[in-house]
Amino acid sequence: MGLDCKAFAELARGDFEFTRETRYLTGIIKLEFGGGIVWALNFHNGVLTLVEDGVAVSDSDCKIVVGGRSDQWESLLEDKPLPFYQCLQSAAVKHQMKLSDTNETFAYLPALNRMTTLLRQLKNGRA
Amino acid sequence: MTKHDPITGRYVYLTVEGIEYRVYYEEAGQGIPLIVGHTAGSDGRQYRHLLCDEEVTRNYRVIAFDLPYHGKSLPPYGVRWWEQEYNMTKARMIAFPNALSDALGLDRPVYMGSSMGGHLACDLASTCPERYRATIAVEGALRSAVEYVDVGMAGIRKEFDNPNVNRTSIGAAMMLNISPYSPEENVREIQWEYACGGPGIFAGDLLYYYYEHNMSDDEARAIDTSKCMLYLLTGEYDPNTSPKETQALADLVPGAKFWPMKQLGHFPVTEDYTKFRQYLLPILEEIKANS
Numbered sequence: 001m002g003l004d005c006k007a008f009a010e011l012a013r014g015d016f017e018f019t020r021e022t023r024y025l026t027g028i029i030k031l032e033f034g035g036g037i038v039w040a041l042n043f044h045n046g047v048l049t050l051v052e053d054g055v056a057v058s059d060s061d062c063k064i065v066v067g068g069r070s071d072q073w074e075s076l077l078e079d080k081p082l083p084f085y086q087c088l089q090s091a092a093v094k095h096q097m098k099l100s101d102t103n104e105t106f107a108y109l110p111a112l113n114r115m116t117t118l119l120r121q122l123k124n125g126r127a
Numbered sequence: 128m129t130k131h132d133p134i135t136g137r138y139v140y141l142t143v144e145g146i147e148y149r150v151y152y153e154e155a156g157q158g159i160p161l162i163v164g165h166t167a168g169s170d171g172r173q174y175r176h177l178l179c180d181e182e183v184t185r186n187y188r189v190i191a192f193d194l195p196y197h198g199k200s201l202p203p204y205g206v207r208w209w210e211q212e213y214n215m216t217k218a219r220m221i222a223f224p225n226a227l228s229d230a231l232g233l234d235r236p237v238y239m240g241s242s243m244g245g246h247l248a249c250d251l252a253s254t255c256p257e258r259y260r261a262t263i264a265v266e267g268a269l270r271s272a273v274e275y276v277d278v279g280m281a282g283i284r285k286e287f288d289n290p291n292v293n294r295t296s297i298g299a300a301m302m303l304n305i306s307p308y309s310p311e312e313n314v315r316e317i318q319w320e321y322a323c324g325g326p327g328i329f330a331g332d333l334l335y336y337y338y339e340h341n342m343s344d345d346e347a348r349a350i351d352t353s354k355c356m357l358y359l360l361t362g363e364y365d366p367n368t369s370p371k372e373t374q375a376l377a378d379l380v381p382g383a384k385f386w387p388m389k390q391l392g393h394f395p396v397t398e399d400y401t402k403f404r405q406y407l408l409p410i411l412e413e414i415k416a417n418s
Contacts, residue, residue, distance in 0.1 A: 090303035103291040109299035
């Protein structure tokens with residue numbers, strides 16, 4: 001899909017809603033994009049400190065895990081996605097994308113929604 | 128010049144299952160009574176655009192009520208509600224609009240509801256057709272989508288009634304139900320309303336939405352649309368009750384009419400009222416012509 005993790009990190013750190021909705025989060029959000037591309041978003045007390053390659057990071061070391069095949073991500077990140085790719089949760093239930101069910105997953109849903117919006121902006125050249 | 132919406136609000140006392148409830152409702156317009164019921168965990172604010180639509184209110188008295196424990200309808204005074212888990216049952220869902228209709232002296236109103244209110248429109252047409260001249264199920268079906276039903280109440284409470292999770296997340300979760308074509312202001316308004324709900328209320332409402340509403344094929348076939356016409360409207364982006372689920376119901380109810388709605392989701396009345404009214408107005412015209 002060609003998403004640039006550094007560009008995402010810069011966008012996320014400058015985004016009011018994303019930084020507000022990740023407040024107090026300490027730990028890793030792992031994003032598996034398919035084709036061996038994995039990002040590990042590292043947070044400390046709400047601050048996104050590092051976005052690194054996450055291939056070697058196990059799910060059990062993460063607070064939240066999101067994943068899918070590259071074609072599923074393509075569908076999710078369309079500007080106007082088809083039903084039911086409107087968000088991670090509907091894509092997980094209806095299209096079998098992977099989404100953890102930890103307390104943090106539910107607690108940080110506002111951040112995950114915003115993250116999806118930022119990824120859409122990046123993919124579609126609107127960032 | 129001071130600007131007002133043409134909406135007035137009042138409290139009415141309704142007795143249901145032996146408990147007196149102080150119930151808030153808003154209304155606008157005159158003519159055929161149209162009771163509108165909100166979605167699980169939300170309240171009658173969802174209908175503010177409809178209540179301000181002169182094309183509707185010139186012929187219809189629109190009444191939007193907050194179920195007890197929702198919006199401005201507080202939990203019942205004198206009941207130790209904090210000592211029991213809140214759950215919404217089918218019997219109670221049916222009883223509230225009936226009691227409201229009786230209390231306000233309405234003559235065979237129309238009922239329209241969305242989500243759990245949409246399921247209720249089907250249950251009202253089935254169980255008390257003599258009370259309503261028509262019901263309009265917005266996102267109604269025989270039952271909700273199996274992928275969500277299979278989660279179970281324990282899973283539902285983990286997501287929506289969890290002390291580790293801030294209420295903002297309930298609003299955020301509603302994104303799954305919303306069309307990407309909806310104006311962002313409206314999306315945020317839906318999320319705001321959900322973030323304002325009482326503790327455990329959304330989860331408890333889902334007992335009715337996912338489990339207590341479960342209409343059999345035979346019950347659907349027995350709905351008599353000559354007594355109470357059943358109209359069905361479902362948004363294409365609704366994963367909980369998709370057009371496929373509503374079509375299954377429409378295929379069973381003789382005379383029922385169904386329109387899938389393009390570019391709308393589970394909350395069409397609030398998501399994009401300008402789109403929704405294009406489907407609603409012809410239905411209201413037909414009901415008026417048949418009244």
